[in-house]
Amino acid sequence: xxxxxxxxxxxxxxxTPAVWRTVNTSPSYSISIFVTPExxxxxxxxxxxxxxxxxxxxxxxxxxxxxxxxxxxxxxxYRQSPQWTYADMPVDYRTTWTLTADKAGTWxxxxxxxxxxxxxxxxxxxKITKCASFTxxxxxxxxxxxxxxxDNPPPSKRPTKLTMAANPSTVEPGKTFSVGGGLFDASxxxxxxxxxxxxxxxxxxxxxxxxxxxxSDGGWSVVFTAPSQEGIYAARASFAGxxxxxxxxxxxxxxxxxxxxxxxxxxxIYPEKVHVGDIVSITVVLKDxxxxxEIKGKVVTLYIEANSHQIESGASFTIxxxxxxxxxxxxRFEGDSEYNGAYDPGGLIEVWTxxxxxxxxxxxxEG
Numbered sequence: 001x002x003x004x005x006x007x008x009x010x011x012x013x014x015x016t017p018a019v020w021r022t023v024n025t026s027p028s029y030s031i032s033i034f035v036t037p038e039x040x041x042x043x044x045x046x047x048x049x050x051x052x053x054x055x056x057x058x059x060x061x062x063x064x065x066x067x068x069x070x071x072x073x074x075x076x077x078y079r080q081s082p083q084w085t086y087a088d089m090p091v092d093y094r095t096t097w098t099l100t101a102d103k104a105g106t107w108x109x110x111x112x113x114x115x116x117x118x119x120x121x122x123x124x125x126x127k128i129t130k131c132a133s134f135t136x137x138x139x140x141x142x143x144x145x146x147x148x149x150x151d152n153p154p155p156s157k158r159p160t161k162l163t164m165a166a167n168p169s170t171v172e173p174g175k176t177f178s179v180g181g182g183l184f185d186a187s188x189x190x191x192x193x194x195x196x197x198x199x200x201x202x203x204x205x206x207x208x209x210x211x212x213x214x215x216s217d218g219g220w221s222v223v224f225t226a227p228s229q230e231g232i233y234a235a236r237a238s239f240a241g242x243x244x245x246x247x248x249x250x251x252x253x254x255x256x257x258x259x260x261x262x263x264x265x266x267x268x269i270y271p272e273k274v275h276v277g278d279i280v281s282i283t284v285v286l287k288d289x290x291x292x293x294e295i296k297g298k299v300v301t302l303y304i305e306a307n308s309h310q311i312e313s314g315a316s317f318t319i320x321x322x323x324x325x326x327x328x329x330x331x332r333f334e335g336d337s338e339y340n341g342a343y344d345p346g347g348l349i350e351v352w353t354x355x356x357x358x359x360x361x362x363x364x365x366e367g
Contacts, residue, residue: 026120027056033111035132040101046134047098048109052081055090060117061231064093067112071105071136075249078236082207085229104138116231157246160196161186164237164250171226172259179203179235180221181250183214195219196245205235205254226256259337263289266300266331266344274321275354284331286313286342295339303330303346321351 030053035046052064061083068077077097084091101107110131119126164181171177183201185194195218203210205224212220227233233254241247269283284302286295298313305328311317313333321327327349335341 026122027054027058027062027115027118029054029062029113029120029128031111031113031128031130033109033130033132035109035134037134040134040136042101042104042136042138044136045098045100046107047096048077048132049096050094050111052093052111052113053091054084054093054113057084057089057115057118058086060115060119061085061229062091062113062115065112065114065234066095066097066110068097068099068107068109070101070107071103074247075238076107076240076247077109078204078238078249079209080204080207080234080236083227083229083231083233101134101136104136107134107136108132109134157241157244159186160184160239160241160245160248161191162201162237162239162248162250164235164252166235166252166254169253170255170257173226173228173230173256176223176225177254178221178223179205179237179252179254180212180219181237182218183220183239183248184218185245199239199242199245201237201239203235203237206233226254230256230258232256261335261338261340264295264333264339264342265289266333266342268329268331268344268346270329270346270349272347273350273352275352276321276324277354278321279318280321280327280349281316281318282329283316284311284313286333288339289342298333298336298339301332301334303332304328321349324351324353326350 032051033048035048037046040046048068050066054062063083064081066077066079067075070076076099079095079097081093108131110129112127112129115126161184162181164179166177166179168177183196183199184191185196188194195214195216197214197216197218199214201212201214201220203212203222206227208224210222212222214220233256234251235254236249236251238249239247265287267285267287269285271280274280282302284300286298286300287293288295294314296312296314299310300313302309302311302317304319309317329349330344330346332343333341
């Protein structure tokens with residue numbers, strides 16, 4: 001009985017750390033959002049305050065997206081936080097923004113916390129959203145018009161079409177890329193033939209905001225630098241609208257990813273047998289493993305016995321065979337940003353003594 005109790009206690013000691021690690025692998029978070037004041041009239045301003053905390057993220061990324069939509073469902077505000085990794089833990093992110101209500105109805109502000117790679121629900125992706133609203137009334141119902149004595153509503157604005165794309169859509173960390181598109185009059189069936197010039201486009205990416213002015217063809221573009229952390233990032237463009245046109249927004253994604261390396265092979269070219277005193281040439285050739293094309297200009301380490309020599313791929317190294325026996329050769333390419341490393345164990349060069357040939361002249365006697 002005592003042995004069983006000791007065994008059970010030992011088993012619990014072994015299992016307890018594993019259970020503790022499992023419980024703590026999921027990140028924790030909190031989200032709060034509120035709007036002040038909660039209701040006013042057309043023309044009044046309201047402020048949205050957001051706080052997001054994240055802790056315990058061990059893999060992947062997390063980020064917050066803040067938005068406000070008007071009573072017609074049009075997005076009036078958009079902002080994305082930087083993407084956070086385990087190195088940023090714990091995170092206490094706070095942001096506020098203020099808008100002026102120009103329409104009666106319910107305005108809704110939301111914040112979405114996105115986990116990509118290590119989500120609280122145990123999966124690889126999770127999006128948690130909380131919202132707060134602001135109710136806007138129009139007590140006057142519109143002012144009286146001059147002379148006619150009736151309501152004179154403002155003329156309706158024309159709808160817009162905002163296009164957007166990233167070039168390239170996949171970029172290496174630290175490299176630049178462009179985000180661009182066009183703004184058009186969507187009241188026309190062939191809207192692409194009706195560009196809107198001189199409009200301001202605000203573009204947000206990874207916590208940065210840049211602006212561009214549409215050209216005569218409606219086109220616009222801005223340039224960003226990709227962050228050092230790999231992942232999928234969102235970029236958002238928005239047109240606030242003006243006296244003629246309604247506002248609009250569009251979004252796209254950019255994948256930040258390091259360039260995938262190719263495989264290569266190292267080949268050693270050398271004679272299998274030489275004689276003492278011979279000059280021996282050893283050539284190192286680096287080739288693409290898929291195309292078998294020679295790769296030149298890469299530094300390869302050539303091993304000869306206990307010595308190492310740095311030479312470029314495609315080059316030759318010469319030595320003199322001094323003693324009979326064997327010469328052990330090999331080569332290694334450490335790899336770089338373009339190719340993975342490779343190794344050729346090589347082999348042995350046999351060194352023989354040069355044979356001596358003695359010719360003895362044998363004369364013929366006279367009979």
